[in-house]
Amino acid sequence: MSRMSEQLPEYAERVLEVAERIPPGRVMTYGDVAEWLGEGGPRQVGRVMALFGGAVPWWRVVRADGVPLPGSELRALEHYRAEATPLRSTPAGGPRLDMRRARWDGDEAHI
Template identity: 60%
Template sequence: MPSEEYVERVLSVVERIPPGAVLAYGDVAEYLGDGGPRQVGWVMSHYGGSVPWWRVVRADGRPADCHAGEAVRRLRAEGAPFRETSGRVDMAAARWDGAAADGPMVEEGPT
């Protein structure tokens, strides 16, 4: 089970993903410089209800299967680009670059 600090860091990143954009589970871990896709997925499955969970997808662009298609509906409503032939998010077009108007996405720790 990840630490409370890790949970908070994951949720903080997910909260910053803008509407219409996505990150893969592994992208979140990469931005944090900690953990991996499975750890991020665990956090999202246990604590993600308070953040825009639908903006975190599999690396191949498949949205979460849970919630009877709710992730797809929300992503489409936000204007996320999809590859119509596969029904997956177009990761090249939708992947968020981490830029945030309010500063860096992840604060640097002490050096």
């Protein structure tokens, strides 16, 4: 396996910077991040988070439906509860993010 370069691709670096700016208890969707950057789309943001997101608060960049990332639900829920991120119950019984209350618009004034 080849060693990754010390430099992240520029787009990945920008996505990770946005993830780091999201305040505790708030979230942005993959599409929100792409829109805020004015570049790429939800899939590109998701790819960056999958490859490089482990060093940033990855649980704050989410799917638009508010369902925790499959395979990381328990770890994400621990973070959401610790940060008092708004959650709601689903008919199936599993917690889901309350997107109406948890979503952050990227405005620094809302930090």
